[in-house]
Amino acid sequence: MAEKEYIYFPGCSLEASAIEYDMSVRKVLTSLGVKLIEPDDWSCCGSTPAHSVDHVFAAAVAARNLAIVEKMGASTVITACPACLSAFKKAHHRMKKEESFKKEVNAILDEPYNCGVTAKSVLQILLEDIGPKAVAEKVTTDLPDLKVAPYYGCIINRPPEIMEFDNPENPVAMDNLMEAVGVKVCDFAFKVECCGAAFGVAKRKMVNELSSKVLTMALDAGANCLVVTCQLCQQNLDLRQDQINSTMGSSFNIPVLFFTQVMGLTYGYSPQELGIDKHNVNAESLIKSRRPVEERIKEEQEKAKEKKPKAKKAEEEES
Amino acid sequence: MEPINLTEKTDWRFIDQVKKESGQDPALCYQCGNCTAGCPYTKYFDFPVSQVMRLLQAGQKETILNSRSIWLCATCEACTTRCPCEIDIAHIMDVLRIIARRENYVSEKDVKKFYDAFLASMKHHGRVFEVGILMGYNFKSGHLFADADLGPKILGKGKIHFLPTRIKGRDKVAEIFRKFQEKRKNRG
Numbered sequence: 464m465a466e467k468e469y470i471y472f473p474g475c476s477l478e479a480s481a482i483e484y485d486m487s488v489r490k491v492l493t494s495l496g497v498k499l500i501e502p503d504d505w506s507c508c509g510s511t512p513a514h515s516v517d518h519v520f521a522a523a524v525a526a527r528n529l530a531i532v533e534k535m536g537a538s539t540v541i542t543a544c545p546a547c548l549s550a551f552k553k554a555h556h557r558m559k560k561e562e563s564f565k566k567e568v569n570a571i572l573d574e575p576y577n578c579g580v581t582a583k584s585v586l587q588i589l590l591e592d593i594g595p596k597a598v599a600e601k602v603t604t605d606l607p608d609l610k611v612a613p614y615y616g617c618i619i620n621r622p623p624e625i626m627e628f629d630n631p632e633n634p635v636a637m638d639n640l641m642e643a644v645g646v647k648v649c650d651f652a653f654k655v656e657c658c659g660a661a662f663g664v665a666k667r668k669m670v671n672e673l674s675s676k677v678l679t680m681a682l683d684a685g686a687n688c689l690v691v692t693c694q695l696c697q698q699n700l701d702l703r704q705d706q707i708n709s710t711m712g713s714s715f716n717i718p719v720l721f722f723t724q725v726m727g728l729t730y731g732y733s734p735q736e737l738g739i740d741k742h743n744v745n746a747e748s749l750i751k752s753r754r755p756v757e758e759r760i761k762e763e764q765e766k767a768k769e770k771k772p773k774a775k776k777a778e779e780e781e782s
Numbered sequence: 783m784e785p786i787n788l789t790e791k792t793d794w795r796f797i798d799q800v801k802k803e804s805g806q807d808p809a810l811c812y813q814c815g816n817c818t819a820g821c822p823y824t825k826y827f828d829f830p831v832s833q834v835m836r837l838l839q840a841g842q843k844e845t846i847l848n849s850r851s852i853w854l855c856a857t858c859e860a861c862t863t864r865c866p867c868e869i870d871i872a873h874i875m876d877v878l879r880i881i882a883r884r885e886n887y888v889s890e891k892d893v894k895k896f897y898d899a900f901l902a903s904m905k906h907h908g909r910v911f912e913v914g915i916l917m918g919y920n921f922k923s924g925h926l927f928a929d930a931d932l933g934p935k936i937l938g939k940g941k942i943h944f945l946p947t948r949i950k951g952r953d954k955v956a957e958i959f960r961k962f963q964e965k966r967k968n969r970g
Binding site: 506 | 860883928957
């Protein structure tokens with residue numbers, strides 16, 4: 464496979480509370496022959512707090528990073544964090560559309576941004592640039608016990624005219640990737656409901672209630688694990704799962720993994736290498752049955768051999 | 783909702799201000815309620831989002847800026863995605879929150895304090911420092927032990943840094959804050 468190279472923006476939480484997301488993104492993309500380059504001296508995208516202050520200000524803190532990427536001579540930046548992605552795409556979209564807005568933003572930036580950078584999610588390049596076929600080719604390991612509910616959250620696909628990827632009401636990108644790596648996917652109705660977003664600290668009870676609905680729906684769908692693409696969703700659903708249980712009187716014990724961690728397991732990485740041991744809810748009971756793909760294929764062939772005589776007999780009887 | 787005397791109490795300047803700042807036309811809303819139906823926060827809002835739109839059409843500045851709804855909106859974008867009139871409702875909610883902050887209407891003080899703690903961290907270090915945000919928030923909100931139960935769950939997992947990552951260009955990030963405030967002051 465040809466080597467691919469991307470400018471990769473980790474974002475603040477992927478350096479700290481969601482370090483396992485960063486670890487698993489890097490492992491999976493390395494396996495797929497992708498080289499990642501971090502923009503020099505990147506800064507916070509501004510996230511929700513910045514756009515609650517002012518839109519020019521919010522666009523400026525996001526566009527500072529886009530200007531750095533532009534200066535590196537690149538036209539694409541990828542990020543795993545939906546909040547960074549949304550901040551970049553919103554800033555770019557409005558600066559490109561409204562000349563006066565662009566001027567206002569650039570007036571408070573040290574280096575102007577000239578609207579030459581497209582931001583994409585790691586999920587998007589995995590599907591569009593690398594493709595499910597290449598993703599599937601790297602699989603070495605089966606995860607027979609895993610039944611996942613793919614949970615996308617709010618903003619990775621919305622609003623569609625800005626995010627420009629997948630379906631905003633019934634996204635399938637993660638479903639397709641999970642199927643490509645041989646993991647069982649459940650039909651999940653709460654794919655794009657909100658988990659409570661950034662209100663966890665200030666409005667804990669509200670977030671616990673909203674998150675509990677997502678977990679309930681995942682269990683109802685027959686899943687024993689959620690896969691996510693947003694570290695804030697991961698935090699609300701996993702780190703806060705004991706809070707949810709005490710707020711709601713529930714007894715949830717359902718692991719919440721990043722989609723890249725599940726991919727990494729199928730590529731043969733250990734749970735530790737992917738930071739799965741850093742989560743609150745232990746996923747070990749679901750993933751301990753993992754085994755090399757060849758073992759399953761061998762078993763299936765043997766079973767087929769055993770079945771053959773019987774099948775022949777049945778056919779003879781029928782005729 | 784109380785009856786409103788529209789002849790006396792419609793703030794036309796407020797409607798114009800929101801139109802100008804959001805680039806959206808609230809008059810396009812025909813009150814179908816699709817936004818409210820899909821809003822995950824309707825249960826927590828004092829005015830469901832479709833009612834905020836109606837209040838906006840009627841120029842009810844005080845009611846809107848004093849509402850909890852504008853602070854509890856998470857910008858999940860469900861309303862914007864589903865509006866049959868293609869109004870960017872989440873953007874309007876954001877503009878209302880911005881105006882409320884600017885004019886000192888803050889019905890949900892803890893939400894604002896959390897945002898402020900986040901922005902202070904960003905201004906000082908260039909990147910946000912999660913432990914610092916939580917400590918800053920707990921101190922300023924008076925909820926000294928908010929989320930203290932989560933500490934033991936992540937300690938020892940290499941997820942918490944006790945010192946911030948300071949980028950070289952943090953003065954440039956602080957400069958964005960400074961220039962923005964200066965620009966706002968000049969505008970009065």
